[in-house]
Amino acid sequence: MSAIKKEGKKIDLGFVSIELIRLNIVCITTLTEEEVSLENGIKIIEEIKGLVGQTPHATILNFGDLFSPSKEFFKFIVSQRSVEKDHIVARAMVSSNMARRIEAQNFINFFKPLTPTKLFSTVDEAIAWIEPQLKEVI
Helix, strand or coil, X not given: CCCCCCCCCXXXXXXXXXXXXXXXXXXXXXXXXXXXXXXXXXXXHHHHHHHHCCCCXXXXXXXXXXXXXXXXXXXXXXXXXXXXXXXXXXXXXXXXXXXXXXXXXHHHHHHCCCCCEEEECCHHHHHHHHHHHHHHHC
């Protein structure tokens, strides 16, 4: 597999930013507390595909301290996206907001994501968990 060459490129959609923060690791950072609709979720996926193409990669959903209800997007992104569809090897969620952490963990437990998905307190913890998984497929 070829490595992704666009590291450092940042895309701002207004409600989220999307950036290739490490080789084959895309970070989606929420910028507002507005609800992420299913339509906006599809925009996020399209932008990620523009960055990574068909290369296996991992994503980090970085919510920080913000809380934006996103039940439909969460169901879609956590339960219906797979390695075969999107070439996602692993997905980490990062949040320091307690309400967001509870919601994220409940979704992970209830919807049983097709892609390995785990909740973290920091982006660095998420990267440490993701990197060994990427090495297995790249």
